[in-house]
Amino acid sequence: MPGLDPSAMRRLNTSVVLRALAEHDEPVTMATLVGQVKLSRRTVELILTQLCESGWAVEVTPVHVDVGRPPRYFSFEADRALVVAVRIDTHAASAAVSDIRGRVLGRGLVTLRNYSDTGQTMIDAEEAVDAAIRESGQPRGRVRAGAVASGGAIDEDGVVHRLIHAPAWNEFALADVLGARLGIPLFADNDANLAALAEHWRGAAQETDTFAWCILGNRAGVGIVIKGAVHRGFRGAAGEIVEAGVLDVMRMETQPFGLLSSPLLEERRQAAAWLVRARAGDAEALQLLGEFADDVARLLSSLAWTIAPEVIVLGGGLEVAEDLLLPRVVEAMKQLGTLRIDVRATTIGADAPLLGAVKLVLDRMDVEFFGPTIAA
């Protein structure tokens, strides 16, 4: 337990002021900030001066209308630090460069040459990052950190522990290897976890902070957010349905509606065709849809009694069937006697894991961005 000295107090207060400043999209007056942070005006003034000197804040002079001496306006310099988010799928690597507020400035997409070859995939991923940086038009040096989303159980150190269909990835130090290649600190996490994080940040689960996000079907995974933070579990294995055993996941894989979440366009097209049939009232399609809903409900029930999330968000392609699937799943859960849980569809869609990676690095870099270094 380390005690605090006055300089630690100043660091903390600096971080408080900077956070308050960063919350506003528009420039704000000192008085506004003083109201928020519960520090004296003088202190805020001194800290703001320091922040301007170190480049984290800028003073701007907007047009002014009110009576009285015009206040000084300050705004947060979001461009000062950029982050990059990478997503590695079985078929493609995508990347997004974003500023520290989460505004995406550029994107890149590269089709993977050979997913089973981790080395090649790292090259592909770097290409996607390069493309994203190029599109952003920002100097590369501004990209300070990054996060990568991938399938599999990924622990806090960014090591992939199990990726059932791709043994080459087992025990692969994804975060370290790709981070070294890109020359920045890099975090890694499971794509379902990151999708959940994104959904909490900007999607369908903003008002709750204990919930689960699911992709179920051809691929299957659950992302769990507890008290606002991703729950990874031991060696990142939380939410890794592939390991379930309890539930017959394989059956979902051979289910046409399971293909809704396939990374392959062709398979998604097949699934969409079944959806059309179901919407038209085709008996076989409705039968299969019902079975799929039952399977999904059984999985969600398992989540319900263990985690007891307040909300479950269905993502990963399932959202296109929202109208047909949701009522059936809810009904099936009721039949199972499960606690009534608010089940809803994603509002972010396919971009979720990438957006979640942005959020992950923003969260993790708080200390770096808002911590000791600021004062310098």
Add this chain to the structure above:
Amino acid sequence: MPGLDPSAMRRLNTSVVLRALAEHDEPVTMATLVGQVKLSRRTVELILTQLCESGWAVEVTPVHVDVGRPPRYFSFEADRALVVAVRIDTHAASAAVSDIRGRVLGRGLVTLRNYSDTGQTMIDAEEAVDAAIRESGQPRGRVRAGAVASGGAIDEDGVVHRLIHAPAWNEFALADVLGARLGIPLFADNDANLAALAEHWRGAAQETDTFAWCILGNRAGVGIVIKGAVHRGFRGAAGEIVEAGVLDVMRMETQPFGLLSSPLLEERRQAAAWLVRARAGDAEALQLLGEFADDVARLLSSLAWTIAPEVIVLGGGLEVAEDLLLPRVVEAMKQLGTLRIDVRATTIGADAPLLGAVKLVLDRMDVEFFGPTIAA
């Protein structure tokens, strides 16, 4: 986000020093504390003086042998604040009075007159508390706070949301009602959650901080600890297997080995008889034991893929069958293809929920004990 002023800094440092002091069972010198808290000797000295004045610390003069000027010794005054833990079972209310270090000073036990009558049960619970305080020999006024362990889904405000076999308890504000009766701030939580907390504190799960604790059989419940804190889930429903639906829990209830965790002595005796038969190699008993192990394994698998705990602790009576049950459960989980998890038996036993209640109130009262009030 509130900023810090010098007095907040002092409060924090005071709490740091007090915690460091409380870690030692024996009196310690100032120099030792200085080494631990990373504050200057002068500051520690001033804070210790204040703590002595406010009664949280006392200076003692032990015999001294080393050369040099003899140091001043200080020790933490654990008696200054006592807490009471209550456990409400279907058949009895028990209570324990403990000091702030968790040393139990007195106990009480009252057989419930009518569990379905919450009012009567509150009276019984208070009697148990009175008995425990009497046994401790401490003045009642020293008991500053308490916690109560009960079955059912209990939210953070201490309201019981579902207790399937006792509708009178539904939406009963357990913490508030009993707290008002006892005249102290009272926290409430599910007994499995509290047992898990106890196991983390003093039992079989001290070295991990993400794990689950189970009572399975006649009663069923799971307590989940994530990053050292109990995970309650929405409205306290996490780990409430009763709601499962997915798994055939009722079958376990009619299983003779399920009676191992019965609150009734008679039923436990029956179960013990089956254990004897199994140990003697009786085929029927071994068959039933195997089925029980399979059921348990299926439940634990569900925990494994959702939470991914590092350890699962079996408690609530199951520990008496440890030698026969554990290998079978582990084998059955392997058959299910579940991630290998360290499954072990409780080292605390039946006292776990009560001990967990002590820990809960100590954790929750940190702010009160170690927070702003100290300096006064």
Add this chain to the structure above:
DNA sequence: TCGAATTATGCTACTTAGTTGCAAAATTGG
């Protein structure tokens, strides 16, 4: 155009609290 009203600023003086370091105190051992 000028003065009153208004509002934010810049600063000085003061307080709290943490750090440094030195002289003095209290012990043991020869």
Add this chain to the structure above:
DNA sequence: CCAATTTTGCAACTAAGTAGCATAATTCGA
């Protein structure tokens, strides 16, 4: 009884937050 040793007690200093007042820079109305 003196040297060695270890800890204490305190004075002087520094960092950082608070309070509050005189002043500056506006708008508005006459």
